[in-house]
Amino acid sequence: MKNNRRDFLKTVGTVGATGIAAAVGGETVIDGQSPAASDRPRPPGSPAAAPVSHAYTFLTAPEAAFIEAAVDRFIPADELTPSGTDCGVAVFIDRQLAGAWGSGDRTYMQGPWQKGVPTQGYQSPLTPAEFFRAGIAASNAYCRKALNKDFDRLTSDQQNNVLQDMEQGRISFDTVSAQEFFNLLLASAMQGFFADPVYGGNRDKAAWKMIGFPGVIAIYSEHIKTYRNKKYDVEPKSILDLS
Amino acid sequence: MPTRLKEVDVVIVGLGWTGGILAKELSEAGMRVVALERGGLRSTNPDFAIPQIRDELKYAVRNALMQNPARDTLTFRHSPSEPSLPMRQLGSFLPGEGLGGAGVHWNGVTWRWTGIDHAARTYYEQRHGKSFIPADMPIQDWPMTYAELEPYYDRFERTAGVSGKAGNLKGAKQAGGNFFEQPRERDYPLPPLEPSYSQTLFNDAAAQMGYHPFPRPCANASRAYTNPDGSRLGACVYCGHCERFGCEANAKGSPHITVIPKAMAQPTFELRPHSWVTRVMLDSTKKKAIGVAYTDVSTGEQFEQPAAIVTLCAYAINNVHLMLLSGIGTPYDATTQKGVVGRNYCYQPGSGGVGSVTLFFEDKIFNPFMATGAFGIGIDDFHANDAFDRAAMGALGGATIIVGQSNGRPIGYRPVPAGTPRWGAEWKKATAKWYQRAMNIGVTASNMPNRYNAFDLDPTYKNVFGQPLLRLTYNFVENDKKVIAYVGQKAAEIARSMKPTSMTGPGMLGDYNIVPYQSTHNTGGAIMGTSPGNSAVNKYLQSWDVPNVFVVGASAFPHNSAYNPTGPVGALAYWTADAIKSKFRNRPGLMT
Secondary structure, eight states, X not given: OXXXXXXXXXXXXXXXXXXXHHHXXXXXXXXXXXXXXXXXXOOTTOOOOOOOOOOOSSSOHHHHHHHHHHHHHHXXXXXXXXXXXXTTHHHHHHHHHHSTTTTTXXXXXXXXXXXXXXGGOOOOSSOHHHHHHHHHHXXXXXXXXXXXXXXXXXXXXXXXXXXXXXXXXXXXOSXXXXXXXXXXXXXXXXXXXXXXXXGSOSGGGHHHHHHTOOBSOOOOTTHHHHTTTSOOOOOOBOHHHHO | OOEEOOOEEEEEEOOSHHHHHHHHHHHHTTOOEEEEOSSOOOOHHHHTOTTGGGOIIIIIISOTTBOOTTXXXXXXXXXXXXXXXEOOSOOSOOOBOSTTTHHHHSOOBOOOOOHHHHTHHHHHHHXXXXXXXXXXXXXXXXXXXXXXXXXXXXXXXXXHTOBOOXXXXXXXXXXXXXXXXXXXXXXXXXXXXXXXXXXXXHHHHHHHTTOOOEEOOBSBOSSOEEOTTSOEEOOOOOBSOOTTSOOTTSOBOOGGGTHHHHHHXXXXXXXXXXXXXXXXXXXXXXXXXXXXEEEETTTOOEEEEEEEEEEEOSOHHHHHHHHHHHTOSOBOBTTTTBOOBTOOOBOOTTTTSBTOEEEEOTTOOOOTTSBOSSOOEEEOTTTTOTTSOHHHHTSSSOEEEEEOOOOOOTTTOOOOOTTOOSSSHHHHHHHHHHTTSEEEEEEEEOBOOOTTOEEEEEEEEEOTTSOEEEEEEOOOOHHHHHHHHHHHHHHHHHHHHTOOSEEEOOBOOOSOOSSSOOOSOOBOSSOBOSSTTTOSBOTTSBBSSSTTEEEOSGGGOSSBOSXXXXXXXXXXXXXXXXXXXXXXXXXXXOXX
16 A cells, blocks of 8 residues: 555646645545554554544655655655654655755855865755755656656665665765765655654654653652662653633 | 944944843943844734744744844855855854844843853963864963953843852852853752753763763743843743743843943933944044944835944844954955965864764653753763873864753654654654654863964855845864764763663764755954954954954854853943943044
């Protein structure tokens, strides 16, 4: 079922991802509601979740397919949590790209531009959102050339291999640094997985439950002593819960 | 044309800890004071209220309380032969912006620096001989002794509500405190915080090995506290959201809840937020400042604020930038080693993981989220200790070994054993397993100056006002690598004695990298000293060249300690305020 979304998009042609989500709502044709996802055991105590959103405002349909596939490799579904996409990580990334960070807020954007060395940090003339877009396009171009398919159409093993090659700097792209793109993609996915659910990722606080992070209330004046070497088991609370 | 405003006695550039202390002290003395802060106003409620303040993405990742590099940043290179490129995004260090400055988002570690720090050149020459100091390491003594500054350290500790335990009261060693600290006249205003489980384990292991563990002094209040000015602090709740956040409990000693409200209660004080000072205006002799030029960044309007005294109280880096932009003092040239403004920039190797050791215990639970920014148990045996033989290390300086437990915020804190992949099923399993079962022993090293580690103005890149960016030339050198290697091994020995299931580290020090966060402990560039030939400012942090300009902050340090800078930064602000009130005010001119 993993390519459901992609196939569905192909059949409806040019309708944008946002339009599709609005049109079909929580219908099972959407990938996040596929049998594979709904059969998955949920962490104990978590309430029945609302349908996973596949409504994207920045990412185009092929771009969203890439991001969903990548975050599912970073955060595969298992007994610990649902997949990255089902945890809302792709939606998180889309919102960040569409927002202030994606458009280069808090980034010095003046030229001239030079490549620099890695210890000098980000030197691209692209905004983070533009950089992401270029990175996705370059990754797909690489996959088409090497494996005859876009990234999201590859098998899980092939996807893992491509991501590892990017991570280790074993492949390079013409436009952006494959390794730099990988690092930004991974960092963004981890932010989405572990940030407060108010940003659209970490659905049902799945990541916080996985590690035992209790969230935002955090009054430990007594616990600092009484919980020495003792597990502190509570239902985590998020900004979303308390707002 | 800029609007020329009415002259005041004192204009303060930047309203964090140093600006806040000067604002309070000078306005209470009846001087007419205007403070220009380039960021906005803010207060604990509503700006730091829960639940919103517990937003790791907004505050810890996107740096909501920090300066915006889109407006002004610096360029960076490792050596003078390389191209210097802009730091386009914040990373290695995080200067604050807005009322309270970095004093709002700091962790709260509050040291008095060591006797060795106060007299670095004298100490090393006497103990190890002149030839022990490398030729390219321009270390020099502070222009005042520890004993002279002691009452001012005390004043800052009282103001900020520091929790700790004295190790040396008037020369008498005290059990449980820092065995190696300089004598203090009285104990900390508050007792230490409750240690974390990780800290109790380290305490026992270090003591067992014959070291001298003690609680790290911190401005996280161990109980509710009213400071000598009547400012009230709440008790710390160990929430694990200090650094990069404001404290909703008012338990972190911060200028916005202490000195700044006291200044604002004075009729002679005025605060102007969103006021970005672009330069200090000098008269035709270039020996006297006549005020500052600034832009209201909320309207774009330009102003000139005349003043009899100008105090630069911005972040250390920005103090140096303003001096260079204004032509105060001779810019330093690393090639000829002539000039003073920009020299002796130092940082802090070790912060951020290098040299430190992470321990993983199959059978222990650490609850890393029960945390405060600054509490900790550490040893100073390889730093403040006069008897520590630096010849064996082959380097000057030293490092502290400390177990803190500053947070368990999961975007940033996810320890896994070495060899674990960064993503995928194996990574998930390891993260779930070890998040609660890991602790860290941190190694933080001093940083001695090097002739090439310095600031000047960048020839290419500009800020939003069209002014040259500051240019930083910096790298770690052999001395730094030796300190980290030597003390890192000592930390590893202690770690091994604790019998962890596995451990990672200590990592070796490589080239300086401006990308990953390390510490906001940037020092030097406008250093203090005994003559115009060796320093930009004198012992009262007064410009040798333009005596009615005072440059207050860590920019004055001739080298960086293994300690955090805020203790002496606060002490020096009180010291300078006293000098202005008791001397300069009556007899303006170069003080001796």
